[in-house]
Amino acid sequence: xxxxxxxxxxxxxPGRQKVWKAICELLSKYIHVDSSVLDLGAGYCDFINNxxxxxxVAVDSDQSxxxxxxxxxxxxxxxxxxxxxxxxxxxxxFASNLLEHLTDExxxxxxxxxxxxxxxxxxxxVIQPNxxxxxxxxxDDYSHKKAFSHISLSDYLxxxxxxxxxxxxxxxxxxxxxxxxxxxxxxxxYLKSFWHPFAKQMFIIAEN
Numbered sequence: 001x002x003x004x005x006x007x008x009x010x011x012x013x014p015g016r017q018k019v020w021k022a023i024c025e026l027l028s029k030y031i032h033v034d035s036s037v038l039d040l041g042a043g044y045c046d047f048i049n050n051x052x053x054x055x056x057v058a059v060d061s062d063q064s065x066x067x068x069x070x071x072x073x074x075x076x077x078x079x080x081x082x083x084x085x086x087x088x089x090x091x092x093x094f095a096s097n098l099l100e101h102l103t104d105e106x107x108x109x110x111x112x113x114x115x116x117x118x119x120x121x122x123x124x125x126v127i128q129p130n131x132x133x134x135x136x137x138x139x140d141d142y143s144h145k146k147a148f149s150h151i152s153l154s155d156y157l158x159x160x161x162x163x164x165x166x167x168x169x170x171x172x173x174x175x176x177x178x179x180x181x182x183x184x185x186x187x188x189x190y191l192k193s194f195w196h197p198f199a200k201q202m203f204i205i206a207e208n
Contacts, residue, residue, distance in 0.1 A: 015182030022187035041098035162206035170199035
């Protein structure tokens with residue numbers, strides 16, 4: 001069954017795959033093809049399906065996510081705060097538009113687990129609405145519980161003993177719901193450009 005959130009705020013759009021193909025080509029600079037990768041709150045599996053890795057695991061509390069997983073992705077239907085893996089079992093943990101849906105307590109639980117399951121030198125990669133730029137529309141999403149700017153999220157991760165190795169405060173537009181065409185080539189050009197018009201999402205890589 002598809003959740004009400006998938007039906008309202010997060011409806012499926014096949015054009016997302018074109019955009020995520022370009023995003024994952026950029027991310028591949030930080031993710032070796034022999035890596036073990038965990039996608040938290042995988043949604044429509046846009047990231048985990050498009051990234052090249054030896055081991056790929058997707059976690060989402062919505063059972064319908066499983067139907068979008070490619071055959072090489074292992075899917076776990078559970079809350080991200082309930083994940084249980086062996087210590088130091090992943091090279092990369094990825095989260096897109098997830099942390100803002102967690103309470104302070106849930107966030108602390110999740111980040112504590114992430115630190116344990118990441119290998120030494122492993123990376124937490126986050127794409128996240130940046131409240132500094134998205135404050136007008138941010139609370140239009142009824143499921144948002146917490147707001148982060150590029151400064152506050154960097155400080156939070158640093159306080160949890162991560163080392164910030166890349167930070168882009170303006171990385172992508174706030175939403176895929178726009179009048180602009182969803183194009184692989186336009187996304188490639190956008191990401192390569194020093195100027196990111198309408199960008200209200202940030203991009204952070206934090207090393208364990």
